[in-house]
Amino acid sequence: MDYTATGRDALLRIAEAADLDAVEALRIEFLGKQGSISLLLKTLGKMTPDERQAEGPKIHGLRQSVTDAIAARKSALENAVLEARLASEKIDLTLPAPEATIGSVHPVSQVMDELAEIFADMGFAVATGPEIEDDWHNFTALNMPESHPARAMHDTFYFADKGAEGREMLLRTHTSPVQIRSMIEQGAPLRVIAPGRVYRSDSDATHTPMFHQVEGLVIDKGIHLGHLKWTLETFLKAFFERDDIVLRLRPSYFPFTEPSVEVDVGYTVIDGKRVVGGGGNVPDGGWMEVLGSGMVNRRVIEFGGLDPDQWQGFAFGTGVDRLAMLKYGMDDLRAFFDGDERWLSHYGFSALDVPTLSGGVGTPA
């Protein structure tokens, strides 16, 4: 028998099936228990072996082609349905995604972390001390006895309270009392920095009654001004990540150091802003005061409980807020303490900006 026409007819109808129900109806019509092709298959049993030999493959071939066509048609229709559903599920992806709030680390904290990182490499630990101090640690032990004119220049905030041994209690005017505490607690040799809040009774456009300082102290044997200069140069080079840092040392006076040295750093004016780097004696250049420093006064070493004939060293101090301003370009100190979210988002740092030496301690804009 010839099944070609049957086959052609079946395949045509399958191809024309409009939906999955129609495909299923055709499957039953052709391949169901009573389906026309199923019935053809049954005829094989009644045939002679010779007939079966001739007809078998043709009927099986017919069944296979119809089965395949149904599967293909079903799959095509299913795909079409899916496509239609997906097309109906289109969304506007220009709509905003859920917002996650982004936080920040304050520039003062960031810069303090940077300082700790740089100085750790030079062997300095970070030391701390109380902000509510007594006048012995804040003045007397730093070679500022009661009548010392420098005391009056400190614009000190006092409390009515008296501390141990009747000492006057005050808000520390500098981080220098931590020098004394470190010497007493840790002895020598010693390398520490002491960042923290300090207070002066002073408030105008460029001064706030609270600000941040960092103190550095090295006590060892054979330490001289050359070591101080190297330390400050090395620190500033690492902090500003520039090789062209030039320092100018000027004699000055601090009761707690002798000799005392004011340290200027060279800058260049670029686009109206001071950029640290280069010697200051060039056109568009200048020097700005960045640090006060000197060799620790032997009386201060004595007050720290050490023998000044055996130990000597240097100390330095500078403003952390000021370092932050110089590096990161803020120009208003008062904004540091206002907590304006807009300022904090702009000048603050990502939690992930952890200063490292391998990555550079600074965070580029």
Next chain:
Amino acid sequence: MKFSLAWLRDHLETTASVEEIADTLNAIGIEVEAIEDPAQKLAGFRVAKVLTAEPHPDADKLHVLSVDAGDGQPLQVVCGAPNARAGMLGVLGLPGAVVPANGMELRKSSIRGVESNGMMCSVRELELGEEHDGIIELPEDAPVGSSFADYRGSEPVLDVAITPNRPDCMGVYGIARDLAAAGLGALKPIVVESQPGTFPCPIEIRTDDPHGCPAFFGRVIRGVSNGPSPDWMQERLKSAGQRPISALVDITNYLMLAYGRPAHAYDLARLSGAMVARKARDGEQVLALNEKEYTLDSSMTVIADDEGPHDIGGIMGGEHSGCDENTTDVLLEIAYFDPEKIASTGRKLNLTSDARQRFERGVDPAFLETGIDLLTQLIRTICGGEVSELVRAGAPPSQPRIVHYRPVMAETLGGIAVPEVEQKRILGILGFEAVGETAELEQAWAVTVPGWRPDIDGAADIVEEVIRIHGLDKVESVALPRADGVALPTATPQQKLERRVRRAAAARGMHEAVTWSFLPESEATAFADEQNALWILANPISEDMKAMRPSLVPGLLSAARRNLDRGANGLRLFEVGRRYLRGEEGASDERPTLAVVLAGERQARGWATGKAVAYDAFDAKAEALAILGEAGAPVANLQVMGEAGPQFHPGQSATLRLGPKNVLARFGMLHPTMLRAFDIEVPVAVAEIYLDSIPAKKGRETFARAPYAPSSLQSVTRDFAFLVPRDLPAGDLLKAVRGADKANIVSVRLFDDFRGAGVPDDGKSLAVEVTLQPGEASYRDEDLKAIAGRITAAAGKLGATLRG
């Protein structure tokens, strides 16, 4: 301190330019704050002749001048000065010149319709004096067209900052000495002749307070005429910013500014009886030259006659005995006052003066006689008069001070090897006398300190003298010795903790603020612990900055309010800082703290989320737990307990404790009255974490974690819905369930808290999802049944029953 270049040249033979002088001053430790160059200030102003002066056609008070400024072509200038007239010589500012008094740049303009090509200037406009009644009139011989600055011969003025250790440089002479040492010229010797008296001093002079005033020298000059001081002196005083008053007053001021030596001149006619340096009487009053009345006490020294004090010794003269134009007989006082007593008197009276600054820093005790001779010489030359014999009451300290100094210290302390010969040269010019072998570096020299250098008290001071004059720029950098290997960690556990929680909070989307350590007292009180008195400043800068904060919350609330006032809707701020409490023996106890303020909207209204959602207490709880977790606190063991404090909503706040006493944090919604006090109109959730209360890790730090291998068996979850009494804290149920079978239960999550239909009025339904992790073998039904039984039993102890 200010002085003109001319004044400096009175004392220093030099050809150096003002720039060289300024650079040298900076290099040797006398910081030049400004160089005022009048020539620069007066650039663009010329001597000019008024050719014609006509009335302005449209303004009564204005003239239209035709002015010859030396260019040949007369310029038309409109001028309002009443003294402007044809033929006079004055000062013309040309377009481009900047008027010193107001910084205005002159330009060609039209004044009431008449073109004006410059401005004829007054004395005040050029900052040459106060006069402003008319324009400057110059003598007829002034060269028309020349620069006014050249004509006037103005000298540059240096404004320098003198450090408190250098009273000798509070006189121009001392500055000249330093410059001479630095190689900028030769110091001119002080020219003074001894002034023999022709009659005995007619007034008794003595000191009854040898501690406060060890020496009081005086003499009378009679028959003086006290007119204005000569121009040269007025010029010098003006360059120092002093107003000339009268010859006698100016001469004493001149001595102070030129030689750093305060002195005083009394009108003898106004004194009665002996002039005595004595201790003031308690409550004694004096009207000082600044026209203020001061009440003295017995720790202070005065110079007094029979009537009472005429001088707060060494600080300020009295109003009633000063010299004026009628003075004919004058008593000169030059005394030595104890620096410490001057300082304490000045502090007590809150009175500063040029004299106090010099005395408290220490004047040269050897300069009394030279000083009074200089004064006498000047008065005789300028005011005439007849000089009495000098009275010397008491004696100034005269012990020579000797410092032992090893010249090698310039290198071992100062970092510069300075040849000994050079060291001796420097010290010599500065007035030190160094005795010792120049060849022996290690051997100490005996260095005698000049009287004008009270600051020198040790070898380190000598090092400073040597190296500052030799040149600090010669210090070479020398690396600090470095330990082998990479740098060791230096941060303390406390420092690491603060760094970690700071970045954790920032990573959770909060901005770190830094707020003042001080608060208004009312805000501090509202957050204070009754057991712990506040630290209150005795001299606050304002009432808003008076009490040290006992909590970080008020400062953040104020910051939040400022942000809200600026239009912010939602805020997430935190701060890491100290709370200031009372410690032992009068010391402070400063506790590291992290506080969080969540104000207003947590979520703004959104297209997907609908209305804005405000922060609630659970947001604060989440932050507190997250930060405590980062800080290494055992978060799973924390108990949620009450007593967050009266600042909080009593029903929506809690503390997180480890054991009943140790409070690690408090959190919750702020009390509405507190919000009102801070003028905040949105809900605020707060968390305050006490970093000092977090227990330190026990034992030695190790890097290896506890061993762990995730089970290969699948975990099983089971839900339980319990009916519980309505007031049962959900946390108690969770804790009971968690503890029911610790070997199998790995987590318990509460997913429903239902009250309403099907639940009794005094109860609620809490539904939890329990995750079980089989260990060795998968669970059989009876295993699960047994675990469920243990869970139900544990919950049952709290009055919970399984919901059917």
